[in-house]
Amino acid sequence: MKLLKVYISVFCMCSLSVLLNSCDDFLKEEPLDMKSSDQFWKTKADAESGVNALYFGGVPYLHNTDVGGGWTPKATMWGGIVSGLYVDKRKDRTFTTASEGCNFNIESFDDIAMKYWHEFYKGISRANFVIANIPTMTGVLDEATINNYVAQGKFFRAYGYFWLVKEFGGVPYISEPYTSTEGMYKERLSAEEVYKKIEADLLDIVNGDALPNKTFYDNGCYVTRAMAQTLLAQVYLQWAGAPLNGGTDYYGKAAQMALKVINDSPHELIHPNGTTDDLSSAYNVIKTTKSSAEIIYAKEYNYSDYSVGNSYACRSIGADAFQWGVFHPGGDVLYNAYLPCDMLLNSYDPADIRGHEKQFFFREYTDAAGGTHTLNNAGNWAWFDENALISGHDGDYNMPVFRFAEVLLIAAEGLARTGHEDNAVGGAKYYLNQVRKRAGLMDETATGDNLVQAILTERLHELPLEFKIWDDIRRTRLYPEASTETGKLKWTALSSAQIQNKPDGSTRAGAIPEYALLWPIPLDEIQANPALEGHQNPGWN
Numbered sequence: 001m002k003l004l005k006v007y008i009s010v011f012c013m014c015s016l017s018v019l020l021n022s023c024d025d026f027l028k029e030e031p032l033d034m035k036s037s038d039q040f041w042k043t044k045a046d047a048e049s050g051v052n053a054l055y056f057g058g059v060p061y062l063h064n065t066d067v068g069g070g071w072t073p074k075a076t077m078w079g080g081i082v083s084g085l086y087v088d089k090r091k092d093r094t095f096t097t098a099s100e101g102c103n104f105n106i107e108s109f110d111d112i113a114m115k116y117w118h119e120f121y122k123g124i125s126r127a128n129f130v131i132a133n134i135p136t137m138t139g140v141l142d143e144a145t146i147n148n149y150v151a152q153g154k155f156f157r158a159y160g161y162f163w164l165v166k167e168f169g170g171v172p173y174i175s176e177p178y179t180s181t182e183g184m185y186k187e188r189l190s191a192e193e194v195y196k197k198i199e200a201d202l203l204d205i206v207n208g209d210a211l212p213n214k215t216f217y218d219n220g221c222y223v224t225r226a227m228a229q230t231l232l233a234q235v236y237l238q239w240a241g242a243p244l245n246g247g248t249d250y251y252g253k254a255a256q257m258a259l260k261v262i263n264d265s266p267h268e269l270i271h272p273n274g275t276t277d278d279l280s281s282a283y284n285v286i287k288t289t290k291s292s293a294e295i296i297y298a299k300e301y302n303y304s305d306y307s308v309g310n311s312y313a314c315r316s317i318g319a320d321a322f323q324w325g326v327f328h329p330g331g332d333v334l335y336n337a338y339l340p341c342d343m344l345l346n347s348y349d350p351a352d353i354r355g356h357e358k359q360f361f362f363r364e365y366t367d368a369a370g371g372t373h374t375l376n377n378a379g380n381w382a383w384f385d386e387n388a389l390i391s392g393h394d395g396d397y398n399m400p401v402f403r404f405a406e407v408l409l410i411a412a413e414g415l416a417r418t419g420h421e422d423n424a425v426g427g428a429k430y431y432l433n434q435v436r437k438r439a440g441l442m443d444e445t446a447t448g449d450n451l452v453q454a455i456l457t458e459r460l461h462e463l464p465l466e467f468k469i470w471d472d473i474r475r476t477r478l479y480p481e482a483s484t485e486t487g488k489l490k491w492t493a494l495s496s497a498q499i500q501n502k503p504d505g506s507t508r509a510g511a512i513p514e515y516a517l518l519w520p521i522p523l524d525e526i527q528a529n530p531a532l533e534g535h536q537n538p539g540w541n
Contacts, residue, residue, distance in 0.1 A: 041133040044140055050130050051149050054156045055221075055300075058123015059163050063299045063312075063399055065115055067093045071314065071333040075119070078112055079470025082516065084500035085344055085480070089318065089336040089377070091504075100503040104516040106523070106540045114522035116167055120160045121174070127157035129177045147210035152223045155211075155231065158201040162235055165194040166471060169243070169518050169537060172529070173197055187531040195239050202232040206260075215266050215293045226265040227297045230402045233257035233410045240417070241475025243517075248418055255414025258407045261296070262431070267404045270294045275438055277356040282438055284359070287382050287397060296402035301395065309394020316383035320376045326367050328392040339377055340464060341500045344480075348461060349487025353440045360464055382465045405435050405462050413455045421447055428455070435462055441487070456480070457489040474517045515539025 040046050065075040073081055073088045080086040081099055088096045098108035130153035134146055164171045172186035173194055205211055211225040233254050240250035261267060270292055275282040285292060303309030314329045315337035321327055322334055340361065348355025357364065362381040365373045388395030408431040416428035423429040423443065432455055433443045446454050460469055460480060473479055479497035480489040499511035520540035526532045
């Protein structure tokens with residue numbers, strides 16, 4: 001594993017900052033070194049630094065970006081908080097207050113929209129420099145290395161634009177590195193046009209041989225073929241739903257791309273025949289592993305060796321845990337930044353191991369002296385890092401981004417929505433029930449819309465702390481409500497559904513207007529780019 005690439009990237013960005021930024025404000029970083037473009041892209045070390053930087057900014061950096069400094073929800077959490085299915089219990093940011101109060105106004109959401117916009121385009125800028133300059137280094141790098149580096153650049157460019165189009169709809173598409181302000185202000189392309197460009201980048205690399213068919217960890221934590229295939233499967237799944245409504249064709253494409261990962265990659269579930277509900281369970285291995293083939297992509301951390309730490313632990317447990325006298329987190333703060341609502345916690349079947357204590361969530365902790373402590377609210381065990389919290393520093397656990405279980409569920413949904421429901425190999429229930437079997441559940445037997453709802457429920461139960469729910473709400477325009485059936489959720493039209501925690505502890509019908517499913521275009525960008533003037537997302541004017 002080369003977490004060293006993340007560590008190096010912090011330093012390589014000093015010399016790359018002039019190169020890897022647009023001159024526009026949304027891409028601005030403070031240059032700490034004046035190495036110019038005609039001095040860079042000359043050596044093998046330059047190329048490695050440029051590629052390593054892809055893993056440091058852009059979409060991966062959402063795990064480090066917060067609302068406005070201090071101990072606040074990370075950017076990964078913002079959609080789930082808007083959904084109301086998760087609550088920021090600290091409540092000291094305008095965004096959180098506005099979301100709970102259903103005050104979807106541009107003043108309250110502009111700051112976080114700008115953080116998204118800036119981070120995505122920063123990552124895209126870095127990718128564009130790699131894609132444009134690496135092919136010129138034929139005297140330094142061999143052909144296979146050039147092709148691999150360009151493929152990594154295309155992966156991260158596609159990844160950045162995928163998040164942009166999900167969050168904002170149509171956006172300016174920039175495919176060349178900027179070294180001056182000339183021609184830098186672009187009009188918004190339609191969302192469909194952006195999706196087509198994302199697809200082109202990903203098809204180019206999944207259909208080629210530049211990326212190895214290895215697991216993420218076996219490949220030193222660099223981009224693999226399965227990573228690109230998984231991203232493209234996610235792209236097709238989102239494209240199939242709202243607002244583009246690509247429908248059957250794209251559900252079919254999502255399923256077929258997911259099946260490539262399932263059938264042709266070295267990835268597999270941990271404990272596929274069923275797991276335990278103790279600290280050796282598959283879900284605890286997912287939390288702690290830095291080697292498992294279930295992980296297709298993870299955000300790397302390693303505080304112990306490189307001081308590049310995971311700060312989710314502080315956000316995994318309520319402030320009442322301070323009273324125990326056990327934990328001394330960095331910054332002296334503990335709080336539930338992303339607390340699942342009771343409706344979600346109570347929706348797990350009693351037999352579902354994922355809902356058991358110390359699998360994804362927990363309420364009790366036993367300290368080294370044998371004292372047992374009970375939390376006022378559930379904590380997120382998937383993020384809890386005992387050593388980090390006791391020692392007062394960030395942790396070492398990686399954060400899963402793509403997992404094989406999600407790929408199985410993408411295949412299941414795509415097949416179910418295209419009429420392939422069988423429980424035999426190649427049918428939707430065959431892949432769905434692999435995920436359920438590991439969790440200790442009986443096979444799903446539903447058909448039609450009930451099967452689709454079962455798959456959506458399984459996505460939420462399997463991936464509750466991996467930030468998938470907001471995308472699912474946006475593409476389906478459905479919202480999960482409590483069901484009278486054990487282990488089920490009732491997916492209801494968003495416009496009339498009972499939305500959780502609007503405000504905290506209450507529900508409110510139809511509390512999320514459709515326009516709030518996209519963020520506003522940042523006001524600073526509209527002011528800076530004449531081509532964006534008059535083109536704000538509807539509802540945010």
